[in-house]
Amino acid sequence: MFMENLTVTAKVFTACAACGEAVVFESNSEEKIICTRCGSTVKKHGRNSALFVTAFSISAFMLFVPALLYPVLDISVSSLSSSATVLGSIKALYEEGLGAVGLLVLLTSVIVPMGFLLTCFYVAVSALLRRRLPMFIPAMRLANFFQEWHMADVFLVGILVSIVKLIDMSELTFDYGIYLLMLVCTFTAITEVYYDTLLFRIKAGNYD
């Protein structure tokens, strides 16, 4: 009986990152908060968001591995045929002397998106369990960084544009890889919609 209402809701002090307006809200608030001064989002909607991010980030991550290994497109010109995997195409750029571009593509379409999914998953699990897992803060900071530089979705559209460009001179067929990449991009987009540093940090609490 005496235990009830011991969990006093603490206030969270933050500010709008776009204009500097100070914002205060209850730590258990699940509502979306919009800055009254500039209209930017201060905190996203909270209900079920940790669950969604957990589920979609790990699914996307697990699909990413076969998406990289399976060919995305098959092509045949006359009697010759070849197929492209994501990693194989990057290697081709490197061999043609465009190593810097190849490295950039590798980082933005493979390493950073995978890192984003993995760190998002870790931060979301912490939020779900309401405790900070080991290395919670480094994971959160990495997720913030990766969020700004992941471009797997642009890569997918790039594949679609290549299809249109090549369709005249050759016979093209879609391979498993492209369907996997489409799923990866959809799940990553859902992860990004629900992921919120501030919200998940508050949910994870201040203690290990």
Add this chain to the structure above:
Amino acid sequence: MTDIEMNAALCLSCRQLIDMPDTDGGEIICPVCGSPVHQRRKNSLQKTLALTLTALLLYIPANVLPVMTIETFADTSANTILGGVGELFNNKMYFIAAVVFVASFVVPLFKIGSILYLLTALRVRDKLPNAAKTRLFHLIELIGKWSMLDIYVITIMAGLVNMGFLIQIKGGAGATFFAATVIATMLASKSFDTRLIWDKKGEK
């Protein structure tokens, strides 16, 4: 009330608002996550201007040099970015031509122009409300990465079309400059602190 009026600073890493100690200078460390905290991004305007001008300079070779060469047994043709758009247009693939044109030509220029405008508007009075400027900034942040589209198209085509003497597609030097342009514009917008727009006195 703003963070400056409250004598506080926002940690951009974990979004905690922190009281500024009275001692001037000296770096503040966020008590929640341990990141260094500044009230406003350090040297934001200088960095943004330098990166935007770099992007503008890189944009010239990016458009002049070929981004892709197609070698067949008969001939070799080199394509610049706009040349590739023109070819799609001639082949009546208007929609894809428009997508590539917007992503590789309009978006980088629009982004560079917008940043230069936002930087100028900090010094010169203009009619656009601060909220609209902030929305403009959110927009260029959102569309910036789509300029990389052509780089990925080149990657896939170079990886796929590799059939010895029959036909071979290779990336060109323009691709390196183009990728560098996109990265420079992205770094420029990430170093721009939109709070400086709102810090100007006498404006609501």
